Amino acid sequence: MTIPIEYYLILSGFMFLTGVVGVLTRRNAIVVFMSIELMLNSADLTFVAFSSYLGNSIGQVFVFFVMTVAAAEAAVGLAIIIAVFRNKKTVNIDEINILKW
Amino acid sequence: MIEQYIPVFIVIIVAVIFAVATVVMSKLMGPQRPNSEKESTYESGLKPIGTTNERVSIKYYLVAMLFIVFDLEVIFVYPWAVQFKKLYSQIGISIFFSMLVFLVVLELGFLYVYKKGGFKWD
Amino acid sequence: MELKYLFNSLPYIKPELILAASLVIIVVADLIITKKKELLHYIALAGIIAAGYFVLEQFSMNAFAFSSSGNKGMLTVDSMGAFFKGLVLTASFFVFLFSFSSNEINESRSKLGEYYALLFGMILGMFFMISASDLILVYVSMELVSLSSYVLAGITKQSLRNSEASLKYLIYGAVSSGIMLFGISLIFGITGSTNLYEINYILRSPETNRVILLLAGLLVFTGIGYKISAAPFHFWTPDVYEGAPITITAFLSVASKSAGFVLLIRFIKVAFIQNSLNGYWQLLPAVDWKTILLVLSILTMTLGNFAALWQDNLKRMLAYSSIAHAGYMLAAMAVLSNQGLIAILIYFAIYLFMNLGAFFVVMLISNKIGSEEIDNFDGLGYASPFLGVSFAIFLVSLTGLPPTAGFIGKLYIFIALVDAKMFLLSVIMVLNSVVSLYYYMRVLKHLFLRKAEGAPIELKVSFPNAVVLLMLVIPVLVLGLYFTPLVEFAKNSISVLGF
Secondary structure, X not given: OOOOHHHHHHHHHHHHHHHHHHHHHOOEXXXXXXXXXXXXXXXXXXXXXXXXXXXXXXHHHHHHHHHHHHHHHHHHHHHHHHHHHHHHOOOEOOOOOOOOO | OHHHHHHXXXXXXXXXXXXXXXXXXXXXXXXXXOOHHHHOOOOOOOOOOOOXXXXXXXXXXXXXXXXXXXXXXXXXXXXXXXXXXXXXXXXXXXXXXXXXXXXXXXHHHHHHHHHOOOOOOO | OOHHHHHHHHHXXXXXXXXXXXXXXXXXXXXXXXXXXXXXXXXXHHHHHHHHHHHHHHHHXXXXXXXXXXXXOOEEEOHHHHHHHHHHHHHHHHHHXXXXXXXXXXXXXXXXXXXXXXXXXXXXXXXXXXXXXXXXXXXXXXXXXXXXXXXXXXXXXXXXXXXXXHHHHHHHHHHHHHHHHHHHHHHHHHHOOOEHHHHHHHHOOOOOOHHHHHHHHHHXXXXXXXXXXXXXXXXXXXXXXXXXXXXXXXXXXXXXXXXXXXXXXXXXXXXXXXXXXXXXXXXXXXXOHHXXXXXXXXXXXXXXXXXXXXXXXXXXXXXXXXXXXXXXHXXXXXXXXXXXXXXXXXXXXXXXXXXXXXXXXHHHXXXXXXXXXXXXXXXXXXXXXXXXXXHHHHHXXXXXXXXXXHHHHHHHHHHHHHHOOXXXXXXXXXXXXXXHHHHXXXXXXXXXXOOOOOOOOOOOOOHHHHHHHHHHHHHHHHHHHXXXXXXXXXXXXXXXXXX
């Protein structure tokens, strides 16, 4: 009795789309970051699902690396957001607009 | 397979009904005499200070950031620790030192942060 | 994989080991040295020269590293990889030399250790990107490059421009790498492997799901396209190039782009190839890469050139021009033949000198006048004729006019296109070059034909900077006339392991 692979894929597809929509519509840099994490996690879910479906462990190894990279990305992201906040006193990405066209 | 989950569903349904029912019932049956004292934010009987969505000090994010990095590196130690006995019998002591190299490099980063004053709160 | 294979593979990654060691040394030295931070410049230079020595011996290598069997591995060491590693190292050598006299870097001297440590992280990531043949390594090394460059784009965080560039770079980069990762996960699902060679083997069987493979291929291409700033994924380029310190801009425009291209070449040539006929690659019918590359290259070069026409900031103009150049190289890629590959290699070698040179001149002038706006450059060609003339040479070369090297680069792409009977693309490329003539010449008009307002500005090039500038000008001129050695060198360096 196992859950079919399609269920995982549908769930991860939804998670991915939620992430993409979040990135495109949200205006707070931290929330944008959370959406990006959601995208990475959906890819992780796909990896783990396929990994157990195909019976090989490469996918799970990949997930380890993705998790570390995601943590590093979150740390760098937070650092940069702090730097922006110190200069501009806001993290709203609509107001961060001195560079354009 | 789905039959095995029936008790769980029953519990969930009962919980939802109970929660909704108590809220609705008290709204319907209880007396409603609001005043400004009752409407104000409840803060353990003390006078509320500031709004609820207060900004967190930016230093908190610095510490959080460093925590994430050093916390998650441990992810590579887990598989190593689980397999250590087997690998040790196959390869010998070098499996221990290879992890040590990783940890030393990690500690170097920690030292760097410390020296640069990353952990100072003020 | 057993540990013994790991140790056996160490000789193949000597340059990477040197780079990693240099990174650690710089971090430690930054902690120890408190007064004379200038020493770090020399440590960094020594590091890349040592790495360069070991790259030289890789030109004759052809092997898989970190592999348990003979026909696949995590890393491939081959002559194409060595060529691009040499390219990245040359670019970083020049960028390190630029850093000596960059005002932006010297003003934040206390961060010199971080600056070099991150640059080394970036070079290390690029090296792994260049030789990666496993999607795990592709992803991790790409992130190493990206994470270092996000921070480097905002390293002098006093100015808002810097941190804004950094934030934009980060958001675009993180999104595109997330999309790429999802694509990789689908590829893993279809094939059950992350090794490019194994993926190729499995994709050859007829029962692969083409729709999902197309989707996965496009998703992965998003990540790569972002790195080479191809058209629909280029939005970050102008903002980041304008906001970042100019040394970093120069480095991103050359090194980061070349590493991205190697990834693209490997991804298409290893994972999707069926066989090679007379130097033309027959790809698996699953994904129509030729059309994708063709459309994107036209889009990229046209968009880059036309957007560059309106720019008043030189860094921003050079950013759009670098997008256009990526378009030319994508055109050579779309030929999908060995000849196209040779053209890419030649173009990159030339692009390195002319683009770095243009950025160096902009840096020297803006060090003095504190601005990169084109109106502030009026009449400066006469303030220092040496700077003015070399800037003119770089811009003529970027346009692709003889007798400079840029012409040779464009010529070889053109020949490859005509040989493959892709006439439409070659005509569009020529038209694009004509458009680019306008905005490059506009800079020269400001430099030489406009009168400077106010008091004349003293522009003196110090002796070391003059030497660096000559090191960039001479190749641009010499390669324009005597290019046979470069062509031969490129022809000998296109072997991609396995096919």
